[in-house]
Amino acid sequence: QVQLQASGPRLVKPSQTLSLTCTVSSDSISSGGFYWSWVRQRPGKGLEWIGNIYHSGNTHYNPSLRSRVTISVDTSKNQFSLSVTSVTAADTALYYCARSNAAAGTDSDYVFRHWSPGTLVTVSS
Amino acid sequence: ETVMTQFPATLSLFPGERATLSCRASQGITSNLAWYQQKPGQPPRLLIYGASTRASGVPARFRGSGSGTEFTLTISRLQSEDAAFYYCQQHGDKPPTFGQGTEVEIK
Numbered sequence: 001q002v003q004l005q006a007s008g009p010r011l012v013k014p015s016q017t018l019s020l021t022c023t024v025s026s027d028s029i030s031s032g033g034f035y036w037s038w039v040r041q042r043p044g045k046g047l048e049w050i051g052n053i054y055h056s057g058n059t060h061y062n063p064s065l066r067s068r069v070t071i072s073v074d075t076s077k078n079q080f081s082l083s084v085t086s087v088t089a090a091d092t093a094l095y096y097c098a099r100s101n102a103a104a105g106t107d108s109d110y111v112f113r114h115w116s117p118g119t120l121v122t123v124s125s
Numbered sequence: 126e127t128v129m130t131q132f133p134a135t136l137s138l139f140p141g142e143r144a145t146l147s148c149r150a151s152q153g154i155t156s157n158l159a160w161y162q163q164k165p166g167q168p169p170r171l172l173i174y175g176a177s178t179r180a181s182g183v184p185a186r187f188r189g190s191g192s193g194t195e196f197t198l199t200i201s202r203l204q205s206e207d208a209a210f211y212y213c214q215q216h217g218d219k220p221p222t223f224g225q226g227t228e229v230e231i232k
Contacts, residue, residue: 045225046223046224047169047212048223049220049221049222060219062220063126063220064220096168096169098168107219109216110214110216110217110221111159111171112159112161112171113171113180115169116168117167117168118166118168
């Protein structure tokens with residue numbers, strides 16, 4: 001059973017960059033067949049998909065965040081990472097990493113079958 | 126993007142009763158609809174995908190139905206451990222989007 005664990009600074013100052021890393025266990029990112037996503041849940045709001053990455057480095061982003069988000073993968077460490085620039089209080093959220101299946105073609109099926117525990121990141125001075 | 130609307134916001138029922146949760150998509154998504162259960166302090170858990178396919182290990186009392194723009198999650202014979210938030214999510218259009226959730230309370 002695959003396990004995902006997100007890690008990174010829990011407190012980020014406004015205008016700075018939020019960085020998180022998801023470490024994958026009991027599965028190899030480089031084996032392919034899956035897309036690796038970031039999803040967040042802001043206080044009192046619903047869930048929001050941020051973006052995903054394939055082992056090849058192919059990425060897809062939510063248009064609402066595309067200008068500030070970068071997702072990268074390090075297959076040697078079996079990790080993928082999230083970077084969000086120019087953060088504000090609106091980026092305060094529980095952040096999850098999740099896995100979905102690769103669909104036909106070059107995209108995900110966007111069904112999130114495995115999730116990490118949430119990591120609360122607070123943006124505050 | 127496709128906007129997902131869930132109703133009711135809260136459902137309060139007794140154990141053994143049937144819960145009916147609704148989800149509406151702002152545009153047709155055929156059967157590309159998933160349901161998740163989230164308990165406090167836990168990540169979402171996939172229950173249903175493809176509108177009606179139960180995920181591995183999900184009890185048969187959870188049933189999904191619908192297509193196009195109208196979807197339903199039915200929980201028959203509610204149990205105390207079913208108290209949670211339930212979210213629908215469309216997985217047919219990019220970006221994938223989630224509803225605001227329905228809270229199921231057990232009296």
